[in-house]
Amino acid sequence: MGSTLDIIVMVGQLILALSILVGVHEGGHLLAAKLFGMRVEQFSIGFPPKVFGFKYKDTIYSIGAIPLGGFVKISGMIDESLDTKAMDEEPKPWEFRSKPAWQRLIVMLGGIIVNVITGIFIFIFLAYALGESYYSLSEVNKYGIVAGPIGEDLGFKTGDKVIAINGEAFDRFDDVRDPNRLLESNGYYTVMRDGEKVDMPIPSNFIEYFSKQKSNALFIEPIQKFAVGKISKGSGADKGGLKLGDRIEKIDGQDVNFYHEFREKIAGYAGKMVSLDVKRPLDKEMTQFADEHLNVQVGNDTIIGFTVASLLSPTVMEYSFMEAVPVGTKKAFSVVWVNIKAFGKMFQGELSPTKSLRGPIGIMKTFGVTWDWVRFWTLTGLISMVLAFMNLLPIPALDGGHVVFLVYEIVSGRKPSDKFLENAQKVGMVLLLGLMVFVFFNDIIQEFF
Numbered sequence: 001m002g003s004t005l006d007i008i009v010m011v012g013q014l015i016l017a018l019s020i021l022v023g024v025h026e027g028g029h030l031l032a033a034k035l036f037g038m039r040v041e042q043f044s045i046g047f048p049p050k051v052f053g054f055k056y057k058d059t060i061y062s063i064g065a066i067p068l069g070g071f072v073k074i075s076g077m078i079d080e081s082l083d084t085k086a087m088d089e090e091p092k093p094w095e096f097r098s099k100p101a102w103q104r105l106i107v108m109l110g111g112i113i114v115n116v117i118t119g120i121f122i123f124i125f126l127a128y129a130l131g132e133s134y135y136s137l138s139e140v141n142k143y144g145i146v147a148g149p150i151g152e153d154l155g156f157k158t159g160d161k162v163i164a165i166n167g168e169a170f171d172r173f174d175d176v177r178d179p180n181r182l183l184e185s186n187g188y189y190t191v192m193r194d195g196e197k198v199d200m201p202i203p204s205n206f207i208e209y210f211s212k213q214k215s216n217a218l219f220i221e222p223i224q225k226f227a228v229g230k231i232s233k234g235s236g237a238d239k240g241g242l243k244l245g246d247r248i249e250k251i252d253g254q255d256v257n258f259y260h261e262f263r264e265k266i267a268g269y270a271g272k273m274v275s276l277d278v279k280r281p282l283d284k285e286m287t288q289f290a291d292e293h294l295n296v297q298v299g300n301d302t303i304i305g306f307t308v309a310s311l312l313s314p315t316v317m318e319y320s321f322m323e324a325v326p327v328g329t330k331k332a333f334s335v336v337w338v339n340i341k342a343f344g345k346m347f348q349g350e351l352s353p354t355k356s357l358r359g360p361i362g363i364m365k366t367f368g369v370t371w372d373w374v375r376f377w378t379l380t381g382l383i384s385m386v387l388a389f390m391n392l393l394p395i396p397a398l399d400g401g402h403v404v405f406l407v408y409e410i411v412s413g414r415k416p417s418d419k420f421l422e423n424a425q426k427v428g429m430v431l432l433l434g435l436m437v438f439v440f441f442n443d444i445i446q447e448f449f
Contacts, residue, residue: 006369013367014360015067017380019045021115021387022070028114029072030059032107039075039094046070068360074107078421097418101409108402115388119335122381124321124328130374131318132327135173135222137162139312141192143223146260150209151220155200157193158223158260164190176220180334182207183341204350207342225311226259228278235305240296242306243280247289250277259308269298335385354446359439362446397428 023045033040039058044050046064053062064070076095091098096107141163147156162176163169166187175181176189187202209219228246231237248256251265252275266274276296279289296304319327345351366379392400401424409415416424 009369009371010364010367013371013376014364017367017376017383018067018069020380021118021384022046024114024118024384025111025387025391026070026072028110028112029074029107030110032110033072033074033096036099036103036107037094038096038099038107040072041075042071042073044070044072078418078425101406101415105403105406105410108399108406112388112391112399115384115391116332119381119384119388120329120332122328122377122384123332124324126374126377126381127319127327127331128321128324131316133314133316135312136171136315137173138171139315140173140222142312143225143258145220146223147220148218150218154189154202154206155198156189156191156220160191160193160198160220162189162191162220163197173222179207179338180341183338183345204345205352205355208352208355221260222310222312223258223260225257226262227309227311229307229309232305235303236297236299237305240276240304241292241294242276242278242296242304245281245286245309246278246292247281248276248278251275253277259310266298266304267302270302271300272298274298332381332385335382336389339386339389353438354442357439357442358446359436359443361440361443395428395431396424397432401428 026043026045030040030043041058042060042062044053044062044064045067047066047069049065050062051065053060055061074096076091076097096104141161144159144161145151145156147158147160162173165175165178165181166184167190181187182202184202185204187206189200189202191198191200226247228237228242228244228248231242231244248262250256251262251269254265256262256265273295276294278292278294280292282288282290298304342351342356346353346356363379363383368375391398392403394400394404396402405416405421405424
């Protein structure tokens with residue numbers, strides 16, 4: 001998984017994101033409960049044992065040592081603590097159970113609502129602050145695509161030009177990996193190959209190939225002309241004299257037009273010196289170039305030591321705040337829709353839970369070993385929407401389970417007995433613990449086996 005420092009950075013980002021989201025989720029329950037005059041006994045980010053805490057008015061606020069969740073304990077409510085001693089007494093005016101069903105419903109939905117608001121706000125902010133940058137399909141189709149092993153298995157060939165997904169034209173090349181499209185039933189790609197249209201069916205479980213980050217580069221990428229980007233200090237590129245903006249045209253006298261050709265040719269020089277013919281820009285506008293001949297050491301891993309600057313022209317979108325609102329909102333809810341589709345395919349047996357569900361280790365790795373605020377907040381927004389969706393599932397011990405019972409009470413006019421609610425809570429806790437054990441050990445198997 002990497003060095004100790006790498007693990008600390010990944011764990012730290014995961015804990016920070018979860019602490020923020022658990023805090024706002026449980027804060028939603030707390031605020032709604034206090035709004036209706038309910039007594040909140042405890043508010044905790046993290047599970048016991050308690051690390052730090054203080055009491056303000058009737059509520060103990062604390063931080064627990066296990067940073068994988070949190071809770072709010074509301075007087076007169078049967079929750080995951082299963083503390084039912086007070087339930088034998090007469091209901092008090094400030095207790096959860098003494099309030100009207102519609103108020104109790106709002107309290108149970110409070111955490112979900114705040115998570116949704118948080119997710120939407122994050123995506124709106126990102127759209128406003130950063131805009132969007134993407135390669136249009138017309139730009140990519142100047143040269144077509146490079147097919148990696150996964151793409152070749154599906155039927156792609158290098159040089160194909162993707163023109164439709166599921167029979168529909170699209171504009172952004174990134175859409176070829178869009179989970180919403182990959183989860184459609186009877187999906188297929190359409191490409192132009194040697195002047196003819198070719199349809200390639202998308203397997204129902206194809207999205208499983210993207211459960212690991214490294215799989216993306218093995219699918220399809222744009223064929224692209226390239227220049228030398230950032231150079232690693234002390235690398236073969238640095239010692240050999242490569243400069244920012246250089247355009248590599250030949251490797252040992254062999255022509256190189258595109259980046260995938262460079263990768264293929266340089267792979268044959270692992271651990272060796274290689275001669276490169278480059279065009280070096282003489283002005284910022286890159287209209288004049290000088291010819292350079294360099295000798296560069298290739299690493300045993302075939303790495304020379306520079307990032308790639310694509311010469312494809314991206315489409316850049318900038319948004320005012322009002323324009324960012326619908327863009328961010330749509331992106332936030334697309335996360336929920338993807339989860340709904342994925343769960344549907346799992347129940348139908350088309351997706352494997354072991355390959356589709358990830359736990360703390362899988363999520364932790366997604367944050368990466370370096371701090372990137374855009375990636376951090378993007379993932380935090382995604383997790384916020386996923387938490388809202390998961391908490392709405394009708395499982396006792398989750399908010400969704402409480403919501404089901406409260407809706408039943410509102411519709412039927414009959415409140416489930418405290419004993420029934422207590423037993424349902426126990427069943428829910430067993431289900432949740434079983435799910436937690438499953439995803440945790442599934443993470444270990446996926447990572448190490």
